[in-house]
Amino acid sequence: MRFIHALLLAGIAHSAYASEKLTFKTDLEKLEREKAAQIGVAIVDPQGEIVAGHRMAQRFAMCSTFKFPLAALVFERIDSGTERGDRKLSYGPDMIVEWSPATERFLASGHMTVLEAAQAAVQLSDNGATNLLLREIGGPAAMTQYFRKIGDSVSRLDRKEPEMSDNTPGDLRDTTTPIAMARTVAKVLYGGALTSTSTHTI
The missing domain is CATH 3.40.710.10 (DD-peptidase/beta-lactamase superfamily)
Structure with missing residues (x-):
């Protein structure tokens, strides 16, 4: 039961994180339309691993x-x-x-x-x-x-x-x-x- 419970919690956390990333991307795209501009964002952890981003590889x-x-x-x-x-x-x-x-x-x-x-x-x-x-x-x-x-x-x-x-x-x-x-x-x-x-x- 503990294992199943842990899996459920992990699934909920992953879904919430995915939802936050989707909102993050949607909000940025909306802001780009409003400002008629392109916005680049990259969020990384202390090791440099990607947490979230938008147009991350664009100059x-x-x-x-x-x-x-x-x-x-x-x-x-x-x-x-x-x-x-x-x-x-x-x-x-x-x-x-x-x-x-x-x-x-x-x-x-x-x-x-x-x-x-x-x-x-x-x-x-x-x-x-x-x-x-x-x-x-x-x-x-x-x-x-x-x-x-x-x-x-x-x-x-x-x-x-x-x-x-x-x-x-x-x-x-x-x-x-x-x-x-x-x-x-x-x-x-x-x-x-x-x-x-x-x-x-x-």
């Missing part, structure tokens, strides 16, 4: 989603001793681009620390701070190399902000797929890509 412009992996690369450099979080990054007015609130605020001092720039890039989506970090790591190509290093064969960065956010259908520059980015984030947070201290900080 989309990365926009600001790459700023988290960029910060991860910066923290990897700190972990390896090739970078210091308190190092001052000097810059001038030319680093101020569209949406650079923290970069503008620190302009009077002429610098931000590595950690301040990383915080501004991730928490504020600050484009100036993002470009400052890209300058230090070696540019967009270095970001793409980091994606490959941690097992992401899809994501690519080709330009800086704000140009990289301009994307037309069929343009592969500065794109990723929902499943690739979701697994990259899971790798950073749960896959041992960083030390425990850096993982906790990021």
